[in-house]
Structure formats: C-alpha cells, structure tokens
Amino acid sequence: GTAKIVENMELGHNVMHGQWDWMNDPEIHSSSWEWDIAGVSAHWKQTHNYIHHKYTNVLGMDDDVGYGLLRVTRDQRWQPWSVGNPVYNLLLQLFFEYGVALQHLELGKVTQGGIDRVELVRRGREVLAKVGKQIAKDYVVYPVLTGPAFPLTFTANLTANMIRNVWTNMVIFCGHFPDGAEKFTTADLEDETRGQWYLRQMLGSANFEAGPVMAFMSGNLCYQIEHHLFPDLPSNRLHEISVRVRALCEKYDLPYTSGSLPVQYLKSWRTIAKLALPNQFLRATADDAPETA
Template identity: 50%
Template sequence: MTTIQKKAVLGQSNPIAHLTEADIEQLGIELDAIRQEVLDTRGAGDAAYIRRVIDVQRKLELGSRAVLLFSAFPPAWVLGTLGLSVSKILDNMEIGHNILHGQWDWMRDPKIHSSTWEWDMASPAEQWKHSHNELHHTYTNVIGKDNDLGYGIMRVDEDQPWTPASLAQPIFCFVNAVFFEYGIAAYDLELGAVIAKKQTKEPEFRRRAKQVLTKIRKQATKDYVVHPALSIPTGSFLPTLAANFTANVVRNLWSNSVILCGHFPEGVETFEKRSIEGETKGEWYVRQMLGSANISGSKALHIMTGNLSHQIEHHLFPDLPSNRYAEIAPKVQALFEKYDLTYCARPMPQQVASAWHKVIRLSLPNGWLATTNRKNAPQQLAVLYKMATGDRRTRRLLGRKLESEARAKAA
C-alpha cells in the first residue's frame, strides 16, 4: 500500500505511469458523460425504488420489534433479532448513507432529503456529512488528509512509521468494528485530535459533543429501555435487551466489513498530499478509481451493502442514485480496461480476508511477515521483540534490515 508517488522510487510498478496528461483528461471526459447520462434519466422509477426500500425497512423493523415482545421464546428471539439486524443494516447502508449523500435530493421530497434525514446511528447526520461527504470524498486515500484511512487508530501505509503500539492494531480494528457506530461518532468529533490539542473546553467542540451525547441517549433509550420495557408483560425484558444489542453489533460488524472491503484490501492505492496540489478533474477521477475496491455478488448483497459493493462507482459519482451503480458498473469497468487500469473487484469473503491481512501485515514492521516462515519463526520473533522493546535507533536499524531482506526475497 505504498503511496503511488513512491512506487517508481522503490522499483515497484506504478499503475498510471503509462497514462499521459491527455489520457487522464480524456478519461475524465468519458466519466463525465456516464454521470450525465444517469442525471438525464433519473425519474419516477428511481423515486419509487427508494420509497419502496424505506417502506420495507420500516415494516421490517416494526414487525421485528413486535415479534421480540415475545422473545422469551427462542424462535421468536431468533426471528426478531434477524429481522431487526437486517432493518438496521438497511437503515444505515442503502437508506441513510445514500440519502445523506444527497442522492435523492433531486426528488424535492422534504421527507427524503439530505438536509432533513436522521438515521439510526450514534453519529448525528450533520457531523457525519462533514467528515464523510466533504472530507473523505474530497481527499480519498490521501495519507494525512483522508482520516477514513484507519480512522486515526491504525497504521495504513508502509511509509507511516511503525511503533510498538502498532502491534495492537488488529485488536483496535476488531473493537472498532464491534462498536463501529460509536467509533464513527468519535471520529466525526475528531475526538483524538481535540484531546491531543487540549481543546475539549472550546464552545464549538462542546456544542458538537452535546449533539453526539443527545443522539446516543435517544438511541440507547429506544433500544435498551423503551423496547425492553414493553416486553416485561411477556417476561421478555432481558431477551429483548439482548436482541437489540445483538442487532446493533451485527449492523456494526457488517457496515465495518463493507467499509474495509471498499477502502483497504490489497490492490487499493494510497496517495501523498503533494499529489493533489493543482489536481485536475481527470486526476481526481483517477484517484477515485485506484483508491477503491468493489465487492462482487448478488443483487441482495448490493442492496445490503447500500450498493457500496460498487465502491468504485460510488467514489466516482457519490451523488448518483445508488440503484444506478449496477447499471453503470460495466461502463466504468470498460474504461478501466481501455486505459489499462486494474478494476479491483472480488467476492466479499476474499475482500474481507484481504483487508484483514493488510491490517495484520501493517501492524508488524515492514518486511517482517514477508520474511518469516516456520523455520525462522523463533529468530523472527526475537527480532520483533527487540524492535518492540528497543529505542528508535534499534527499531530503525532492524527495520531497514527487514525491508532489505524482503526486497531481496521479492526479487
């Protein structure tokens, strides 16, 4: 995941080295044409789609919550928990995420509009739109600008220095996945940076923190107080409480996995800050193409991922209706082939495995995993121990040796 700008220096293949400036700008023109075609054909069918999905989600949630009133009976608990999990995923992915992107603002329906929609997540819509729509989608995969890369808690590139704390990265990633909605809320608040700069008493931060706490209180009251309390007459208070917690964890694990698949597997490129200075529209498009990955699968999978299974198309055209991504995906893939670029798409199990492999690989010093095998594992563990307990100079010297051995092995 070395930044594209350093690949040539390290003797690695640069995926865009063969493109001229004219090629890149022509590619941008062709992508603009695909986007305009969708804009020109949006209509009643698209509006009917999102209204239908919202209707199904609401009925599924109400039905599941009704079943959970009798969740003391195991079959009711399983059925209700499954239904509630699916409804929360739909609310988060295909509905909330895409409405807040403004994908349906053209309908001019005040009930389905990015300025009025609120979702079943800990993060207030207003704050999420700033960190996601304005920052992430502007600076996709730019190291030091796109905080979605690792959410500020993970090492996401070989060029970032390795520290002993990096060893805990897989644990951080898993805990963040389980409680993903709260991690996103803290991320939207820029909580880590605010604490580091001792700005927790500033009025603007306090205002935003109050918004988050109010939202969390409302969500917790609904899921962990009101709904379980309604189940008391059937002796289902604790089962209903457990069902709501389970549904939230399932939704968090699913949405985290989808995000990892779209941004972090092998084959996804990262970029340096200097690369976006004076960036043209065509260059921005190329960055979205190479900084994203798709998940191949069924129509049901696409809906359950909020069509972020078409992450490449979403990064290229974040404001187009999500139901149209499958339609334009073949056209986008054809452009990848025309300009000799790699269209990164795999089934979900492969993408999840690839992303987690990278999480683990980058938790270790550069080259350590590549140079370790069964025979030399004891020696390699000794090297890792020395790096974890040694000073910066020790880490630097041993790290250089590992990288040199890894390059030699690759050659």
C-alpha cells in the same frame, strides 16, 4: 439485524449523500434524514460526504484512513501501540456506530491544539445527545415496553446493532482496504486536476462481486469505485454505470480492483494484521506492497 442494515446502508448512507434529493420529498432528503445509529447525521455528512469523498485515502486528510486507530498503510509511521491493530479492528467492528459518532470530534487533534475547545464542547454535546437517545431507545424504552421479556428484548437489540455494525464495517473496509486500493500522501494532491481526482477515486477504491440481494444489503457499495466517482448518483444506477467504468479501465490499462466479498475482506484483515509490525519486519515497501495496485 436485517432491518438495521437496510436502514443504515441502503437508506441512511444513500439518502444523506443526496442521491434522492431530486424527488423533493422532505422525509427522504439529505437535509432532514437522521439515521438509526449513534453517529450524528450532520457530523457524518461533513466527515464523509465532504472530507472523505474529496480527499479519498489521503493520509493526514481523510480520517477514514485507519479511523485514527488503525495502521493501514506503510506510509503511516509505526508506533508501539500499532501492535494492537487486529484487536482494535475487532473492537471497531463490533462497536462501529460509536466509532462513527466519535470521528467528527477529531480527538487526535485535540492534544495538538488543532480544534477550538468551544467547538469541541459543542460537538461533544451533540454526540452525547444522539448516543443517549439511541441507548435509551434500544436498551431502555423498547425493552420496558415488552415487560417480562425485557432481558430478551435488550439482548436482541444489542445483537441486532452488532450485526449491523459488523456488516457495515465489512462492506466499508472491503471498499477501501483490500489489495489494490491505493493510499496517497498530501504530495499527491499538488496541482491535482479534475481528471486526476477521478483517477485517484478509481485507484483508491475497490469493489466486491454481488448479486441483486447482496447489492441491496450493501447499499450498492459493492460498486465502491463507481460510488466514489459519482457519490450522488442514485445507488440503483451504480450497476449500470459499472459496465462503462470497467470498459474505460480496460481501454486505458487502469486497474479495476474487484473480487469476492470473502476474499476482499480477508485481504483487508491481512493488511491490518501485517501492519501491526514495523516496516523492517515487512518484505515490501510502500511502493510495491501487495495492498497497492
């Protein structure tokens, strides 16, 4: 489980952001890295590096706002199936790598005709090939190689993958959904300047407190605010720059959202649980809800 977390968070995520491309090492380069999860690296670089980081927390633009499954802001219209928010989140945690794999298919847009069928089939084949490869490696080949220990190896690999999935989900959600992490609408993008883009990254992200070990295990995404400001900055420099970012926030009276990991995680769950209900059952509005800064 630890090995898979390190490969996913500190290596895969940061390498594919291009943080180490300056070394010109072909084995540690964003163009060649394929990580040890069900999601296709090329797909993730499009949905995450480009769409998520450009349109951070913009409803209707950034699929990471609820992953097409969760209601995480009052600006999202409540639907009857939203009552299952906590259940969906639990399932997404346990099988997060498959959620990442499906994200680029944009299944929510298929029924609306927003995706060309030929393109959908092409993406689908790439997803099935990667998922098949991962399942064969973790649940067939490696267990077979251990002979009589097949059941133990199978369950150990399943447990390790779920440990990685839950941890990855926790780190990402603590960076985007606790109280203070703003959500935006497309109206907020009108005439957005470069400076306002940086401001939106700060307002839409949240940190959690971590020492050196926790920072390493989270891929340094305990500094999510700094990562969103400078996504291709090498992860080991985020702590250093966080001091300057915090000072700027204090100087200009801007919120710098941070807290302990358990608190940030529980706040994320609280928001997800609350928004399973229609707005008329909630006290606050989208403008003064606890989850807004």
